[in-house]
Amino acid sequence: MQALKINNVEKTFGKVKVLKGIDLAIEPGQFLILVGPSGCGKSTLLNMIAGLESVSNGSITIGERDVTHLDPKDRDIAMVFQSYALYPNMTVRENISFGLEIRKTPKQEKQAIVDKVSKMLQIEPLLDRKPKQLSGGQRQRVAMGRALARDPSIFLFDEPLSNLDAKLRVEMRSEIKELHQRVGTTIVYVTHDQIEAMTLGDVIAVMKDGEIQQFGSPQEIYDNPRNQFIAGFMGSPSMNFIPCQIEKVDGSMQIALESGGVQHLLPIKQNIAGLTSYAGKSVVLGIRPEQITQPGEDKADSALVSCAVEIIEPTGPDTLITVRINGVKTVCRIHPTAHCNVNELMPLQFDMSKTVFFDSDSEQRIY
Amino acid sequence: MSISRILIYGVLTLAALFYLLPLTVMLMTSLKDLDEIRSGTLLSLPQTLNFDAWGKAWGTACTGVSCEGLKGYFWNSVLIVVPAVVISTVLGALNGYVLTKWKFTGSNLFFGMLLIGTMIPFQVILLPMARTLGLLGLAGTTSGLVMVHIIYGLAFTTLFFRNYYVSIPNELVNAARIDGAGFWLIFRRIILPVSTPIIVVSIIWQFTQIWNDFLFGVVYSSGGDQPITVALNNLVNTSTGVKEYNVDMAAAIIAALPTLLVYVVAGKYFVRGLTAGAVKG
Amino acid sequence: MNASNAPRQSLGDYLPKLVVAPTFIAALVFIYGFILWNAWLSFSSSRMLPKYDWAGTIQYEKLFANDRWWVAAENLLIFGGLFIVICLALGLFLAIFLDQKIRAEGAIRTIYLYPMALSFIVTGTAWKWILNPELGVQRMVREMGFETFTFDWLVNTEMAIYTVVIAGVWQSSGFVMALCLAGLRGVDDNIIKAARVDGASMPLIYRKIIIPGLRPVFFSALIVLTHIAIKSFDLIIALTGGGPGFATDVPATFMYTYAFTRGQIGLGSAASMMMLMAVIAIIVPYLYSELREKNNEH
Numbered sequence: 001m002q003a004l005k006i007n008n009v010e011k012t013f014g015k016v017k018v019l020k021g022i023d024l025a026i027e028p029g030q031f032l033i034l035v036g037p038s039g040c041g042k043s044t045l046l047n048m049i050a051g052l053e054s055v056s057n058g059s060i061t062i063g064e065r066d067v068t069h070l071d072p073k074d075r076d077i078a079m080v081f082q083s084y085a086l087y088p089n090m091t092v093r094e095n096i097s098f099g100l101e102i103r104k105t106p107k108q109e110k111q112a113i114v115d116k117v118s119k120m121l122q123i124e125p126l127l128d129r130k131p132k133q134l135s136g137g138q139r140q141r142v143a144m145g146r147a148l149a150r151d152p153s154i155f156l157f158d159e160p161l162s163n164l165d166a167k168l169r170v171e172m173r174s175e176i177k178e179l180h181q182r183v184g185t186t187i188v189y190v191t192h193d194q195i196e197a198m199t200l201g202d203v204i205a206v207m208k209d210g211e212i213q214q215f216g217s218p219q220e221i222y223d224n225p226r227n228q229f230i231a232g233f234m235g236s237p238s239m240n241f242i243p244c245q246i247e248k249v250d251g252s253m254q255i256a257l258e259s260g261g262v263q264h265l266l267p268i269k270q271n272i273a274g275l276t277s278y279a280g281k282s283v284v285l286g287i288r289p290e291q292i293t294q295p296g297e298d299k300a301d302s303a304l305v306s307c308a309v310e311i312i313e314p315t316g317p318d319t320l321i322t323v324r325i326n327g328v329k330t331v332c333r334i335h336p337t338a339h340c341n342v343n344e345l346m347p348l349q350f351d352m353s354k355t356v357f358f359d360s361d362s363e364q365r366i367y
Numbered sequence: 368m369s370i371s372r373i374l375i376y377g378v379l380t381l382a383a384l385f386y387l388l389p390l391t392v393m394l395m396t397s398l399k400d401l402d403e404i405r406s407g408t409l410l411s412l413p414q415t416l417n418f419d420a421w422g423k424a425w426g427t428a429c430t431g432v433s434c435e436g437l438k439g440y441f442w443n444s445v446l447i448v449v450p451a452v453v454i455s456t457v458l459g460a461l462n463g464y465v466l467t468k469w470k471f472t473g474s475n476l477f478f479g480m481l482l483i484g485t486m487i488p489f490q491v492i493l494l495p496m497a498r499t500l501g502l503l504g505l506a507g508t509t510s511g512l513v514m515v516h517i518i519y520g521l522a523f524t525t526l527f528f529r530n531y532y533v534s535i536p537n538e539l540v541n542a543a544r545i546d547g548a549g550f551w552l553i554f555r556r557i558i559l560p561v562s563t564p565i566i567v568v569s570i571i572w573q574f575t576q577i578w579n580d581f582l583f584g585v586v587y588s589s590g591g592d593q594p595i596t597v598a599l600n601n602l603v604n605t606s607t608g609v610k611e612y613n614v615d616m617a618a619a620i621i622a623a624l625p626t627l628l629v630y631v632v633a634g635k636y637f638v639r640g641l642t643a644g645a646v647k648g
Numbered sequence: 649m650n651a652s653n654a655p656r657q658s659l660g661d662y663l664p665k666l667v668v669a670p671t672f673i674a675a676l677v678f679i680y681g682f683i684l685w686n687a688w689l690s691f692s693s694s695r696m697l698p699k700y701d702w703a704g705t706i707q708y709e710k711l712f713a714n715d716r717w718w719v720a721a722e723n724l725l726i727f728g729g730l731f732i733v734i735c736l737a738l739g740l741f742l743a744i745f746l747d748q749k750i751r752a753e754g755a756i757r758t759i760y761l762y763p764m765a766l767s768f769i770v771t772g773t774a775w776k777w778i779l780n781p782e783l784g785v786q787r788m789v790r791e792m793g794f795e796t797f798t799f800d801w802l803v804n805t806e807m808a809i810y811t812v813v814i815a816g817v818w819q820s821s822g823f824v825m826a827l828c829l830a831g832l833r834g835v836d837d838n839i840i841k842a843a844r845v846d847g848a849s850m851p852l853i854y855r856k857i858i859i860p861g862l863r864p865v866f867f868s869a870l871i872v873l874t875h876i877a878i879k880s881f882d883l884i885i886a887l888t889g890g891g892p893g894f895a896t897d898v899p900a901t902f903m904y905t906y907a908f909t910r911g912q913i914g915l916g917s918a919a920s921m922m923m924l925m926a927v928i929a930i931i932v933p934y935l936y937s938e939l940r941e942k943n944n945e946h
Contacts, residue, residue: 386762550664618773630761
C-alpha cells in the first residue's frame, strides 16, 4: 500500500491547463519534495493533495482511500503554510488544539497531545502567548505543532522556510529533518530552493510548466538529470553548459574545447551510445563546477586544460573561479590554497567521468 | 518662529474659525431670548445662559400639525437607526466574508453590481419604492423606513467589509478548513475576532448616514413616525406667528448631537469609513 | 495574492451562495428592477397615480418644455461646478498647509471635518440663520461700521444659489482635505529625498512631484463631490426651500416637488431618469479609465 498515489491528475483554471497529467507514488514514511521555479504548479498540486483545490481530472489516493472528492478535514492530512497561518486571536495552546477541539477530543487527551507536541518542539514556555508575540522561528514551530497534533498520515509543507532569514532557515531545515526521522510520517514538501530539496528529501519531483520533469532520489537527479533544465536547476553554483563539437577520432569519441586560445581534444571515456550519431556535430556539455578542479592525483578519466582566470570568488571552504571555455563562462571549484591570479593562465583538471551531454536543440539528455 | 510658520498657523486658524463659526453661532443664538437676538448681532454673546429655547425645542415646539417638540421624533430616529445599522452591518460582514473567502463564479460580478448601487441617485428608486411600501402595507411606518435604509445601506457595508477582509490571508481560512472548521465556525472563531475595527467603521458610518438622512424620511414616513431630520425641517419652516430663531437653533443642535458626539468620540473611524468609500480600491 | 490560493468550493457547497442570496435579490429588485420600473413610469402618462401605459416620450417633452426644469438644470451646473472646484481647491490648500508638521494637527483636522458628521438639514438650518437677510451677516457687518453693507443673497433670486455653494463647501471641504492629506502622506518619501538632493525647493517639489502624485486622490474626491452635488436635496430644502420661488431649484428638488406634491409622477420619474443619466455620464468614463489603468498595470 502506498502512502500517496497521484493518478494522471490535471488542473485547469479557466482556459489555462496548470497541471498536465501528474503521476507519482510514494511509500509510507518517505519525504517527497516538489521543487521547481515559480508557476510550475507545485503549490497547486499540494493544495489539491490537501483538498483545498479541486481536481479537474484524475484521482488522488491516500493510503487505501480515494480522497479525490473529500473535504480537507476528511483526508487525514495536516499542513504547514509559508506564512504559518496561525490564528491571531488564539494563544499557542489554542492554536495547536483547535483541530482537536473541532473533533470534540476529550479534554484530557487534548491536554496530553498539546503537552507531547510542545515538548517535542520545545515550545512549552510559549503556550500562553499569542502569535504576534512570537518570533518567526517560534511561529514556525507552533505551526508544525498544530500539524503534529493532528497525527495525520501525511504532512504537507508549503514553502515553510521561505519567510525566515538565511541562518534560521538552515537551523529549521535540520529540525524538520530530525522531526521526520523521529516521527517517521510521510511528508510532501514544496519548495523552490534546490538546497532544501537536496538536503531534506528522500525523493524529489522536479516540476516545470505543470509537468514532472524527473522523479528520483536527490543524488540520482543530481548525477543523472534528464534534461538541461533539471541539470541547471539542481546544484549551486549551477552546472556549466558548454556548447562543443563532438569528434570521432580513431573510434573513440572526443570533444573539442578551446580555452585561452588553445584547442584541446578531451576523450570521453563513458560509453554513451547516443553520442555516435552526433559525430561532427555540436552538443552541449554539462559539467559541474566541482568536476573542474586544481590539478591533483592523476585520475583515469581526467584531462588537463590551461584556462585564463577571469573572476575569483573565495567562499571559505573553497574558491570559485570563472574561466572561459568555448567562449562560455565556466565556473570551477578549486581548493582555497590553490594559487591563481586574475588574467593568468591556470591548469585545471577536468573530471570527465560524470559529465553529461544534451542535444543543443531539444535540451534533452543524450544517453 | 519664522514668517512662513506664522503664516501657516495663521491660515490654519482662520480656516478653523470658518468651520467653527456656524456651530458657535448656533449655540449662542440658542441661549439668547428673542429680544437679545433682535437687538444684537450673530456674534454678540448671550447675556445670560437662557435654556428656555432648548426646553421648547425638545418638548413644545410645533413641527407641523403637532406641537410636542422634538422628543418623540428623536426617539423615532433611534428606533429607525438601531435595527437598520445592526442588520446592514451583520449582512455586510457576511457578504464581505463570502466575497473574499468563499469566492464562486459570479462573485465579482455580484460585487460590481453592488458597487454600482452605491452610485445611483436615489431619486430613481423613490417612486417604485413608494409603491412597493404601499403594497407591503409599510407605507408611512418606521419599519418601512428601516427596510429602505437596510437595503440601500447594504452596498456600503459590504464594500467596507469586503475591502477589509481582502487583507486577511486566505491561508488562515485554509488552515482552519484543514483543522475541520466549516463556513460558520471559521466566521465566528477566526474572522469575527479580528473584525472589530471595521465593525466600528461600519456602525459609525451607517449610524451617521441613517440618522442624518432626510430624503427617505420625508418621502416614506408621515406624521408621528417621522425621523428627527424631517421634524427639524418642519419645525424651522413652520411659519405660524413669530419666528423663534433660538428654538430653531436649539432644535438643530439637538438633532445634530448624536452624530456629533459619535464623531468626537470615534472620529478616526468615521474618517476611515469616508476614505474607504471614496478610495474604493 | 493569486486566485488559486483562495479557498474554492468543494462540490455542492451552496451555503456561501445562500448567504449572499438575500443581498443579491435585494440589489436585483430594489436597484435594477426599480430603475427599470422608474424608466417605465417615465414613458407612461402617469399623473397622480401610476399608469402603466406606453406614452412615448411625452414626459420628457414636457420636462424639456418646463422652464423650471431648465432653471434646476442650470442651477445644478452652477452649484455643482462651483461646489466641486472650491471644495477641491480649498481641500488641497488646507491639506498642504496641514502637511507642514503642525503641532495641533489632530485637533485641527477634527475641526475641519466635523461638518461632515452633520445632517444637511442641520447645515442648511444653521446657514439659513447666518445668512438671514436682516439679522444675520448683514447686520453684523453693518454694526461693525459698514452701514451700507448688504448681504441678502438668501432672498435674492439671482444670488440665492450661491448661498447653497457656501453652505455646501463648508460641509464638504473637510472631506477633500482629509483625502488630500492622506494622499500627500502617501507620496513616497524617497522620491522627495531624491528631488531635494537634486536641489529642488519645497514649492517646486510640491508643484512637480507631490501634486501630480495626488491625481488618483483628486479623482476619487471629484467623483464623490460630483455625486454629492447631483444628489443635493436636503441642503436646498433646509436652506432655501428651493426659493425664492424656484430660484434655487435643482433636479432633486424639482423631482420631489412634481412627483410627490404636484401629482405628476410621470414627469417626476422623467426628471429622475435625467439625473441618473447625469451620474452615468460621469461614472462610466471613470470606470473605463480605472479598468484601463488596471489592465495597463499587468
